[in-house]
Amino acid sequence: MDLVKEAKQTVKNRPVEKLLSPLEDFTKQNASGGIVLLVCTAIALLLANSVYGDLYSAFWNLPFTIGIGPYLLEKPILLWINDGLMAIFFFVIGLEIKREILVGELSEPRQAILPIAAAIGGMIVPALAFLMLNFQTPHNSGWGIPMATDIAFAIGLLGLLGSKVPFSAKIFLTTLAIVDDLGAVLVIAFFYTSHISWISLGTGLGFLTILMGANRMGIRSPVIYGLFGIGGLWLAFLFSGLHPTVAGVLAALTIPANSAMTKNEFAHKSQKFSQEFQKAEVPGVSVLGNEDQDQAIQALETAKDLIQPPLQKLEHALYPWVTFAIMPIFALANAGVVIATDFSSLVNDSLSLGIGLGLVVGKPLGICLGAWLVVQFGSSVLPSHLRWPQIIGLGFMGGIGFTMAIFIATLAFHAPSDLQTAKLAILIASCLSACIGLLLLSKSTNPTTGEPTSEK
Incomplete structure (x- = not known):
């Protein structure tokens, strides 16, 4: 069963769920x-x-x-x-490429080569x-x-x-x-560029270095990557002559793909915080008025943020x-x-x-x-x-x-x-x-x- 869907099934069914549920089911279909x-x-x-x-x-x-x-x-x-929204599309493509290289089909050479x-x-x-x-x-x-x-x-x-x-x-x-998308990015970068402004390109590479440094320092906030990725890298590439969608892929490759907490730590702490939530139960008092339960919820949210890699989250x-x-x-x-x-x-x-x-x-x-x-x-x-x-059929697709x-x-x-x-x-x-x-x-x-x- 879909655990996210199960999580939304509560004793207090909201009337809006009857409207949103079919829409959510549709969006999850291939x-x-x-x-x-x-x-x-x-x-x-x-x-x-x-x-x-x-x-x-x-x-x-x-x-x-x-x-x-x-x-x-x-x-x-x-x-x-074409220059702005499509850069976000290529950013997501970049995230997918990085994920596939690290843990997906492209991580095993014999599987990836086909x-x-x-x-x-x-x-x-x-x-x-x-x-x-x-x-x-x-x-x-x-x-x-x-x-x-x-x-x-x-x-x-x-x-x-x-x-x-x-x-x-x-x-x-x-x-x-x-x-194929990675190939398209390279083609756009090297063959569909009319002129190069080396100052703007150098500025863009400087912002790319900052993003790589943020990754190395363990910075996980999407605000930092958004600020230097859009306000720096994307703008610099826009004025450089290189198509700005290339900036989307490069920015994606700097997004951290590691967890800041081990799986054992997450399992242990989430169980502990859930137990604390249950212990703090006061009959007749809602979560809104229960400070201990509110802290337990915030602790669970923090643990969730630490275990989930920023790449996966984005x-x-x-x-x-x-x-x-x-x-x-x-x-x-x-x-x-x-x-x-x-x-x-x-x-x-x-x-x-x-x-x-x-x-x-x-x-x-x-x-x-x-x-x-x-x-x-x-x-x-x-x-x-x-x-x-089937390979022939997929070739036509x-x-x-x-x-x-x-x-x-x-x-x-x-x-x-x-x-x-x-x-x-x-x-x-x-x-x-x-x-x-x-x-x-x-x-x-x-x-x-x-x-x-x-x-x-």
């Missing part, structure tokens, strides 16, 4: 994030192609200013989303496929677009298959997508905001593509064909090729209950570029026509990859156990 993204994408497309299209576009380009006195920073709302190799193949082959059609064209800067995988959308749609998909498949795709706190606020807002702002009635121009355009070829063909081919090579040479083995037909691909497209192209073409190609290719992937996975697994239908 598919919920993908469903919300899909709805927001549909809304953006409807608005962009309606009579309110001009109003929709004008809204995201409205200037928004923050600052104090003469120190003002003004950007269009769209850029605040999704790492698959992710590398899934980045190189799509980029080459794109360049095959665009190497000597004005669109060659878009080679990074088909490299991206939308982790939230891919995992969310995979959750729609429920028990048809083995747990090892979800772990493989999640780990692959995390490595990841749990930010994940719902990223899944149900930041990514949907990004989709609302960026997925509004005006769909032209003349699709023949799209089919004959090397830009759209390169993106489509990269996501629908290059991505699954690269993922499967990378995985096959490390298995063939004995460097790794396929996880339990996972066979090649990796071709769901969607928000990540759109994000890279906004960095690669500044001409509105090129950006619109790229976005439309990304949406079509991502939908096609998703449909093929879901179909293959549903056909290659047992509908009740999630095990492969064939061991060959």
Whole structure:
């Protein structure tokens, strides 16, 4: 049973629980994030192609200013989303990467090499496929677009298959997508930077050093990391020329991942404080008027804060905001593509064909090729209950570029026509990859156990 849900089940049931409980159950489902993204994408497309299209576009380009006195920073709302909110998204990605390296699938080299190799193949082959059609064209800067995988959308749609998909498949795709995101960060940092302000970059590295020092000193307060991470590192990277989302990943890697109390100490002290709470019980007196019980509660809270690593705490706190606020807002702002009635121009355009070829063909081919090579040479083995037909299906799920691909497209192209073409190609290719992937996975697994239908 979900212990958090059990903790909320009390003798005094609040009427609001009847309203919140179904909502909480929905948000905890694997598919919920993908469903919300899909709805927001549909809304953006409807608005962009309606009579309110001009109003929709004008809204995201409205200037928004923050600052104090003469120190003002003004950007269009769209850029605040792409440079600011997306930095939080990449911060959470950074937390996930660090967790996976320390205790997850990436902590064991033999286990990690399979999704790492698959992710590398899934980045190189799509980029080459794109360049095959665009190497000597004005669109060659878009080679990074088909490299991206939308982790939230891919995992969310995979959750729609429920028990048809083995747990090892979800772990493989999640780990692959995390490595893919790390690759995307490196691509953004090194290839989608127009100019470098070395003074601002040096200032940013100075703030990064402060954050690393805070970690070494055992500082666990999120206020310190937020102050120097946002007010220092993010701002410095914003003015440096490097995309500020890179600052989000770097800041995440400095967050402490250790506990300040041992598990035995926590078990002993939490039991002691619970007993003290029971001993302090006075019939007819509420907790509000019982000082001893209040101290016992505060002691339990302190013990909880010391045992839970700041990395884990921040990841749990930010994940719902990223899944149900930041990514949907990004989709609302960026997925509004005006769909032209003349699709023949799209089919004959090397830009759209390169993106489509990269996501629908290059991505699954690269993922499967990378995985096959490390298995063939004995460097790794396929996880339990996972066979090649499912790897192929997961390869197509990796071709769901969607928000990540759109994000890279906004960095690669500044001409509105090129950006619109790229976005439309990304949406079509991502939908096609998703449909093929879901179909293959549903056909290659047992509908009740999630095990492969064939061991060959």
